[in-house]
Amino acid sequence: xxxxxxxxxxxxxxxxxxxxxxxxxxxxxxxxxxxxxxxxxxxxxxxxxxxxxxxxxxxxxxxxxxxxxxxxxxxxxxxxxxxxxxxxxxxxxxxxxxxxxxxxxxxxxxxxxxxxxxxxxxxxxxxxxxxxxxxxxxxxxxxxxxxxxxxxxxxxxxxxxxxxxxxxxxxxxxxxxxxxxxxxxxxxxxxxxxxxxxxxxxxxxxxxxxxxxxxxxxxxxxxxxxxxxxxxxxxxxxxxxxxxxxxxxxxxxxxxxxxxxxxxxxxxxxxxxxxxxxxxxxxxxxxxxxxxxxxxxxxxxxxxxxxxxxxxxxxxxxxxxxxxxxxxxxxxxxxxxxxxxxxxx
Amino acid sequence: xxxxxxxxxxxxxxxxxxxxxxxxxxxxxxxxxxxxxxxxxxxxxxxxxxxxxxxxxxxxxxxxxxxxxxxxxxxxxxxxxxxxxxxxxxxxxxxxxxxxxxxxxxxxxxxxxxxxxxxxxxxxxxxxxxxxxxxxxxxxxxxxxxxxxxxxxxxxxxxxxxxxxxxxxxxxxxxxxxxxxxxxxxxxxxxxxxxxxxxxxxxxxxxxxxxxxxxxxxxxxxxxxxxxxxxxxxxxxxxxxxxxxxxxxxxxxxxxxxxxxxxxxxxxxxxxxxxxxxxxxxxxxxxxxxxxxxxxxxxxxxxxxxxxxxxxxxxxxxxxxxxxxxxxxxxxxxxxxxxxxxxxx
Numbered sequence: 001x002x003x004x005x006x007x008x009x010x011x012x013x014x015x016x017x018x019x020x021x022x023x024x025x026x027x028x029x030x031x032x033x034x035x036x037x038x039x040x041x042x043x044x045x046x047x048x049x050x051x052x053x054x055x056x057x058x059x060x061x062x063x064x065x066x067x068x069x070x071x072x073x074x075x076x077x078x079x080x081x082x083x084x085x086x087x088x089x090x091x092x093x094x095x096x097x098x099x100x101x102x103x104x105x106x107x108x109x110x111x112x113x114x115x116x117x118x119x120x121x122x123x124x125x126x127x128x129x130x131x132x133x134x135x136x137x138x139x140x141x142x143x144x145x146x147x148x149x150x151x152x153x154x155x156x157x158x159x160x161x162x163x164x165x166x167x168x169x170x171x172x173x174x175x176x177x178x179x180x181x182x183x184x185x186x187x188x189x190x191x192x193x194x195x196x197x198x199x200x201x202x203x204x205x206x207x208x209x210x211x212x213x214x215x216x217x218x219x220x221x222x223x224x225x226x227x228x229x230x231x232x233x234x235x236x237x238x239x240x241x242x243x244x245x246x247x248x249x250x251x252x253x254x255x256x257x258x259x260x261x262x263x264x265x266x267x268x269x270x271x272x273x274x275x276x277x278x279x280x281x282x283x284x285x286x287x288x289x290x291x292x293x294x295x296x297x298x299x300x301x302x303x304x305x306x307x308x309x310x311x312x313x314x315x316x317x318x319x320x321x322x323x324x325x326x327x328x329x330x331x332x333x334x335x336x337x338x339x340x341x342x343x344x345x
Numbered sequence: 346x347x348x349x350x351x352x353x354x355x356x357x358x359x360x361x362x363x364x365x366x367x368x369x370x371x372x373x374x375x376x377x378x379x380x381x382x383x384x385x386x387x388x389x390x391x392x393x394x395x396x397x398x399x400x401x402x403x404x405x406x407x408x409x410x411x412x413x414x415x416x417x418x419x420x421x422x423x424x425x426x427x428x429x430x431x432x433x434x435x436x437x438x439x440x441x442x443x444x445x446x447x448x449x450x451x452x453x454x455x456x457x458x459x460x461x462x463x464x465x466x467x468x469x470x471x472x473x474x475x476x477x478x479x480x481x482x483x484x485x486x487x488x489x490x491x492x493x494x495x496x497x498x499x500x501x502x503x504x505x506x507x508x509x510x511x512x513x514x515x516x517x518x519x520x521x522x523x524x525x526x527x528x529x530x531x532x533x534x535x536x537x538x539x540x541x542x543x544x545x546x547x548x549x550x551x552x553x554x555x556x557x558x559x560x561x562x563x564x565x566x567x568x569x570x571x572x573x574x575x576x577x578x579x580x581x582x583x584x585x586x587x588x589x590x591x592x593x594x595x596x597x598x599x600x601x602x603x604x605x606x607x608x609x610x611x612x613x614x615x616x617x618x619x620x621x622x623x624x625x626x627x628x629x630x631x632x633x634x635x636x637x638x639x640x641x642x643x644x645x646x647x648x649x650x651x652x653x654x655x656x657x658x659x660x661x662x663x664x665x666x667x668x669x670x671x672x673x674x675x676x677x678x679x680x681x682x683x684x685x686x687x688x689x690x
Binding site for chain 1: 415671689
């Protein structure tokens with residue numbers, strides 16, 4: 001991806017570390033992976049955008065995908081845990097939708113193998129969008145003439161409006177939600193002024209302290225995995241420290257809740273660090289408000305290290321350099337139900 | 346606004362009715378009224394758009410102006426009554442924000458004299474956005490660097506971020522939310538094919554049945570009033586009919602709740618009919634789901650008339666011709682709070 005001369009310019013490392021660094025540090029890919037059975041088309045992306053913003057997919061007509069994964073902001077809701085229909089609270093922090101297309105599995109516990117599979121979760125989750133089942137959602141969508149027309153055009157066939165097609169359209173839209181052009185990516189492309197001295201010190205520290213043993217690669221979420229396969233890590237790894245109790249970090253059984261395997265207890269998908277500056281609060285339970293504290297907690301619980309103040313500042317400076325350029329998006333117009341409404345109460 | 350020849354083309358009326366018709370039927374004005382103390386500027390409109398979409402103005406961080414007045418849709422939420430923070434329900438239907446700039450007073454009971462005054466209501470209403478007071482909102486806004494900068498640029502002075510300035514910016518954005526170009530407006534501009542024969546029959550019926558005694562003028566909400574002065578009508582006017590009980594139409598005391606005057610009992614601001622096709626459900630309590638039924642109810646409760654099926658169809662055809670062209674809007678980017686969040690729980 002880049003040669004020795006680049007690393008010399010960085011002044012980072014020499015000798016054997018160069019080879020491993022090339023695996024650790026990488027730029028944002030120029031394209032998102034697209035599954036063969038759901039190719040991107042403009043009409044499908046446009047339909048997916050409407051569905052993404054449409055609160056009628058929720059039982060109350062008040063919660064859309066965008067409610068908890070707000071693409072006017074950071075792709076999440078800035079809350080510890082999200083509030084769904086009837087104000088019900090979830091128990092895990094909403095991950096950002098930006099760059100989710102690069103994740104090999106979805107949800108904190110990796111229980112969805114694709115964006116398509118993920119998109120079918122929240123609509124029928126009782127504390128999220130709260131619809132009774134996929135069929136009820138399909139009924140709502142079929143009752144909206146503008147959707148019937150678009151599904152027919154995009155998917156064809158005798159039964160174009162299906163729950164699977166809804167998920168495919170939403171996933172296609174989500175594949176457009178990427179944030180290239182971060183200072184880090186510009187730095188990696190050769191602009192040595194793109195990172196401040198503090199951020200450059202932070203970059204080195206990420207490696208020397210051991211953060212990159214998990215947070216490596218173009219998304220900083222570990223070694224590349226085939227789609228559908230997750231890269232997991234136990235969190236908290238060291239549970240004998242004050243942070244675990246203070247932030248209740250071991251209450252959630254993690255992936256074990258999905259697989260019911262003891263070996264998956266407290267295992268979580270390693271999270272991307274892209275846009276972490278703007279996706280507070282942090283961790284699966286959203287218990288930590290500030291990025292500086294999140295860095296201290298990670299160093300202690302995962303690496304058994306206590307960082308000093310300037311080390312934390314340098315790492316935060318580096319992490320802040322991972323904020324990319326957010327796409328400009330035109331508001332969709334949601335198709336109407338002329339002279340009536342689908343929402344009763 | 347248009348002369349006798351136009352009315353002859355319409356084939357509507359002749360003689361003395363022409364003069365009164367010219368007051369009843371009017372096109373969408375080309376400009377919205379703008380108060381002298383809150384002139385429109387591009388930067389203020391852009392700031393107002395961000396605030397309009399920002400859920401951080403609500404106590405939970407989940408409810409923005411757009412939650413109940415969704416400009417991706419019809420400017421309302423298609424629900425009987427809205428769901429606010431913590432899922433709490435209001436008791437009146439959310440009016441559409443589209444063309445609200447033309448209304449001389451705001452809210453169903455006219456208790457706000459301007460868009461600026463209206464914009465300060467929902468943020469501190471316990472069943473809407475639920476913030477304790479304006480100062481708490483100002484604190485939230487001041488904690489967001491991108492807002493501090495924009496308020497300073499737009500309003501200047503030593504204390505640019507105020508609750509009043511927030512309301513001014515939101516009102517300025519709302520003044521851009523107008524829907525010209527409806528089939529009705531094109532018809533009034535001379536395109537005689539813009540209305541179907543049914544819609545043209547409906548237009549005549551609106552006048553002969555008496556609907557236009559209230560629903561007249563460019564917004565179909567009555568004679569022009571100076572800003573701050575409402576045009577009110579009792580609803581239900583005739584309360585001895587089955588609809589009143591069926592739809593619980595007399596439970597709400599209307600403007601009396603705001604003024605505590607007996608004479609204001611069951612008085613409501615006469616509503617615009619623009620975009621009524623897409624703003625179901627209907628009436629102050631959102632109790633009627635279909636526009637055809639709403640027409641029957643109005644004829645009975647306000648005019649003491651029972652319309653037959655084809656009359657109802659013709660009036661609905663006319664009302665459907667009042668749907669305008671909705672503006673194309675780019676999603677705002679909400680300013681961030683780097684490395685932290687304002688939302689605790």
